[in-house]
Amino acid sequence: MKVIAAIDIGGTGIKFGILTPQGEILKKHKRESQSHLGGKVLMENAVLGLSEILADFDMNDVIGIGIGTAGQVDHKKGVISFASEIIPGYTGTDVKGIFEKKFNKPVFVENDVNTAILGEMWKGAGAGNDIVLGITVGTGIGGAIILNGEVFHGATGSAGEFGHAVIQRDGPSCTCGGNGCWELYGSSTALIRFTRELLKDNKDSLMWKKYIKTLDDVNAKNIFDAAKEGDELMLSCVEKFSENIAAGLVSLVHTFNPQVIIIGGGVSNEGAYLIDKIDRYVRERAMPSYLKCLSIKAAALGNDAGITGACKLVINGLGL
Ligand SMILES: [Zn+2]
Structure with a gap:
């Protein structure tokens, strides 16, 4: 079965989900973001958490990775264009590049509020x-x-x-x-x-x-x-x-x-x-x-809005 990996990166926690292309959540996972330690540690935690949840799945089945994240995002490049000092050093982070290199899948990155509302439009209040x-x-x-x-x-x-x-x-x-x-x-x-x-x-x-x-x-x-x-x-x-x-x-x-x-x-x-x-x-x-x-x-959708929207980012991004 084809699946989509979804990540919701916040200041205090990172949520992970594996979803079907129809938006059904198959598995969820969570890690602390430790964002006060900076953007580099945050990315390490995000990569580690995604590896952990993907351990139960065949990478050949993963269509793509959607990521909603705190901060202002250049969605075309998948780069953090600005993040406040709540996450020191996060500005300029190439989120898309990091995940593409590690997982070799198409990656789509978006601001977390946009991602959550996209999720609500798809499966929630909208x-x-x-x-x-x-x-x-x-x-x-x-x-x-x-x-x-x-x-x-x-x-x-x-x-x-x-x-x-x-x-x-x-x-x-x-x-x-x-x-x-x-x-x-x-x-x-x-x-x-x-x-x-x-x-x-x-x-x-x-x-x-x-x-x-x-x-x-x-x-x-x-x-x-x-x-x-x-x-x-x-x-x-x-x-x-x-x-x-x-x-x-x-x-x-x-x-x-x-x-x-x-x-x-x-x-x-x-x-x-x-x-x-x-x-x-x-x-x-x-x-x-x-x-x-x-x-x-x-x-x-509560806490699931972010990962649901991140899944939809992949659907929209790949034109599925
Ligand atoms: Zn104002």
């Missing part, structure tokens, strides 16, 4: 659709654009930085050098920031009674938990957060006319509780003709 947008809500807002079933990269491979779309021209300054970027309002970081401000003057909130001793204890999870337990103040924070996310999504809906928008990142664990609020605000603001075919969903 299944059955081919115009799909993904956002990951965390410390910032990351994004991915899938058009006609393939990742859209833009002119220099950087398309999909939705978090830096400007929604408030004269808003606060952002790490990107601009002002009023969407992620200053719709990221988990923003939710925590404006919630802390309100909690300073509202000591009778359930947050103070049950979840926190100091403002440093505030996190997205306890904000949502207190809101669900009926704390009015936390509910107002969750509503504001949902409305802020929706404000950016309305622009994306009008720009791309997508079939599905997938929301990933830590807060997507809140599921329907959050998604229904975002969906309601988007439907209040976007033009009706865009809403007929649109659905907004939480990411569905």
Whole structure:
């Protein structure tokens, strides 16, 4: 049976999968990435982990290797064009070259957010659709654009930085050098920031009674938990957060006319509780003709999104 090898390289762990060309996961494996030791050690761990999982398979059956990785990726060359100091020395790493040389198979490399959303389009929240947008809500807002079933990269491979779309021209300054970027309002970081401000003057909130001793204890999870337990103040924070996310999504809906928008990142664990609020605000603001075919969903594949998308990279790359 023909199989595809898939790797999902993150800052803390590396996930490996052997999948059928139909996207069925046959075997999974995991290793620590030890990325703090640098790009070279990370690559050694990735090569070692893939050798381990492939030990049970005949190399003649392996069609190709798909790799989703942290960092900015030159997908044509398979090279890391930029990685922050979370993985020292990873910038410039020829991931494609390393794996082609070691395994002598076609190798396709892509940024990890793009890869995960590609996986979600294929087998997860976007299944059955081919115009799909993904956002990951965390410390910032990351994004991915899938058009006609393939990742859209833009002119220099950087398309999909939705978090830096400007929604408030004269808003606060952002790490990107601009002002009023969407992620200053719709990221988990923003939710925590404006919630802390309100909690300073509202000591009778359930947050103070049950979840926190100091403002440093505030996190997205306890904000949502207190809101669900009926704390009015936390509910107002969750509503504001949902409305802020929706404000950016309305622009994306009008720009791309997508079939599905997938929301990933830590807060997507809140599921329907959050998604229904975002969906309601988007439907209040976007033009009706865009809403007929649109659905907004939480990411569905969890930890398997990366390896599923990496498998699809090979399918797309080889034109299977
Ligand atoms: Zn910005």
